[in-house]
Amino acid sequence: MDIVYLRDLRIDTVIGVFEWERHIKQTLSFDLEMATDIRRAAASDDLQFALNYKAVSDRISEFVANRHPQLIETLIEEVAQLVLTEFAVPWVRVKVSKAGAVRTAGDVGIIIERSKILAAAE
Numbered sequence: 001m002d003i004v005y006l007r008d009l010r011i012d013t014v015i016g017v018f019e020w021e022r023h024i025k026q027t028l029s030f031d032l033e034m035a036t037d038i039r040r041a042a043a044s045d046d047l048q049f050a051l052n053y054k055a056v057s058d059r060i061s062e063f064v065a066n067r068h069p070q071l072i073e074t075l076i077e078e079v080a081q082l083v084l085t086e087f088a089v090p091w092v093r094v095k096v097s098k099a100g101a102v103r104t105a106g107d108v109g110i111i112i113e114r115s116k117i118l119a120a121a122e
Contacts, residue, residue, distance in 0.1 A: 014068040035091035080114040091115040
């Protein structure tokens with residue numbers, strides 16, 4: 001298994017449970033690791049056979065900017081499912097950070113791993 005990753009994909013969106021959070025945009029930071037097989041892309045040197053990380057980042061950015069759930073749990077689950085279905089990867093790890101959510105912490109967030117095998121079994 002090969003891994004294509006994105007680090008610190010910053011997206012401004014409305015998220016949060018408090019009333020004041022529903023009126024401002026906050027920056028979320030996403031880290032993704034996506035399982036793929038790079039051998040065909042490497043052999044052909046052709047983007048059509050690669051997991052296009054630019055396309056992934058553009059799609060996630062668009063999705064997150066237009067989705068305004070209260071919980072990061074909701075958003076991270078939806079992003080993982082989006083990557084699994086729209087980009088045909090068998091496994092994804094997604095980390096979402098919401099800096100400033102806890103004043104005394106440098107960062108807070110959630111990390112999940114999802115796979116098509118687990119999703120089919122649930």
